[in-house]
Amino acid sequence: MPTDSVPPVGTVTPTYTAPPVRAPKQTMDGEMFMHLLVTQLQNQDPSSPMDTNQMISQTTQLAMMESIATMTTTSEENFSLQMRGVAAALVGQQVSYYGQDGSLITGTATSVSYAGPVPQVIVDGKEIPLDLIAGINAAAPGESGTGQGTDDAAASSGGSGTDALGTSGGAA
Numbered sequence: 633m634p635t636d637s638v639p640p641v642g643t644v645t646p647t648y649t650a651p652p653v654r655a656p657k658q659t660m661d662g663e664m665f666m667h668l669l670v671t672q673l674q675n676q677d678p679s680s681p682m683d684t685n686q687m688i689s690q691t692t693q694l695a696m697m698e699s700i701a702t703m704t705t706t707s708e709e710n711f712s713l714q715m716r717g718v719a720a721a722l723v724g725q726q727v728s729y730y731g732q733d734g735s736l737i738t739g740t741a742t743s744v745s746y747a748g749p750v751p752q753v754i755v756d757g758k759e760i761p762l763d764l765i766a767g768i769n770a771a772a773p774g775e776s777g778t779g780q781g782t783d784d785a786a787a788s789s790g791g792s793g794t795d796a797l798g799t800s801g802g803a804a
Contacts, residue, residue: 665694712749719744719751719762726769727753729760738769 669690676682722741731737739756746752752759 665690665697669694715751715762716744716746719746719753722753722762722765722768727755727760727765728767728769729755729764730766736766 669687673682723744725741726738727741728736728738737755739758741753741755742757743754744751745754745759751762753762753765754760
């Protein structure tokens with residue numbers, strides 16, 4: 633009587649996987665605050681419940697925290713839109729910026745890129761971050777743009793390193 637051979641047993645993969653390790657939160661948000669409040673309510677002493685004034689105070693703090701977070705987000709979005717508007721207004725204008733060697737370079741802004749967090753103004757083929765634009769010069773006769781009234785817009789962009797060089801139309 634012939635016997636059939638049994639194929640060898642391969643490696644067995646375990647079916648148990650370790651639970652994912654939860655990374656601790658580094659920021660206080662509404663979810664964390666609410667979780668703490670619920671935990672506090674669940675673990676309070678029934679013979680000495682939480683003071684109602686404390687609960688109202690904590691709920692008010694939660695509402696204020698959420699409002700401040702919303703205002704911060706809105707403020708950041710407004711600043712981003714303002715930078716985009718200022719960068720777009722520079723197209724066709726003569727602008728000045730400092731080169732890597734510290735010299736003041738003047739050129740014509742031809743376009744704007746919004747790919748990154750800070751708009752990039754293309755000046756004579758080079759991408760210059762909006763916050764590195766040092767000034768706006770009045771266009772020479774026959775060039776596009778008037779160059780007047782735009783310095784206030786560039787200075788209000790709030791970018792680091794922005795100043796108002798060349799504001800009265802003097803070429804650098």
